Amino acid sequence: MTPTQAFQEITSTHKGTFFQRMAQAITQWSGSSWAFGLALATVLVWAATGPLFHYSETWQLVINTGTTIITFLMVFLIQRAQNKDSLVLHLKLNELIAATKGASNRLINAQDFTEEEIAMLHEFYCLLAEKAKQDNDLGQTHTVEEAEENHAEKLQKHRA
Incomplete structure (x- = not known):
């Protein structure tokens, strides 16, 4: 159903x-x-x-x-x-x-997560917020995974 x-x-x-x-x-x-x-x-x-x-x-x-x-x-x-x-x-x-x-x-159903899982997700989203602050495009949004990939790509470009 x-x-x-x-x-x-x-x-x-x-x-x-x-x-x-x-x-x-x-x-x-x-x-x-x-x-x-x-x-x-x-x-x-x-x-x-x-x-x-x-x-x-x-x-x-x-x-x-x-x-x-x-x-x-x-x-x-x-x-x-x-x-x-x-x-x-x-x-x-x-x-x-x-x-x-x-x-x-x-x-989905994050309300059922344990306090530890919620704290871990909170840390991920704090990291995501920090990475978003580093972006010049305020309208761009990412998932945690996309933010990690984008951040890694940026680091490689800056090091090269």
């Missing part, structure tokens, strides 16, 4: 589970002006009722418990949204790498 066929199958048959739809709706709503307004109104009502309840421990406990529960649940929704956004970004970058002639396919 090609990626295009897989995408078509997913989008045509998969509308998401109830939890996915609910989490998406809550995430979108909680980032809205209405949600902020409701939170602000809740705090203002709570503060205004302070004299009525003589600023009791129970009065304080109500807001502390409510905000703690909401914060606890929102942390998971935020992390879920970040994970989804991160995965989508990786998929888009993978598509660009796969579709770009001359791009190194070794970087």
Whole structure:
């Protein structure tokens, strides 16, 4: 099955589970002006009722418990949204790498590399950046391998 066929199958048959739809709706709503307004109104009502309840421990406990529960649940929704956004970004970058002639396919799914592999690639790209600084043509780009070959050719020409 090609990626295009897989995408078509997913989008045509998969509308998401109830939890996915609910989490998406809550995430979108909680980032809205209405949600902020409701939170602000809740705090203002709570503060205004302070004299009525003589600023009791129970009065304080109500807001502390409510905000703690909401914060606890929102942390998971935020992390879920970040994970989804991160995965989508990786998929888009993978598509660009796969579709770009001359791009190194070794970087597809780079998010799954170990920290050591990422550090090694970072060193390669630092080297590539240094070699690019030596080029007079700012528009020219290279893969790591092309940069190594170009640099070796330049060194041979300068030595000759």
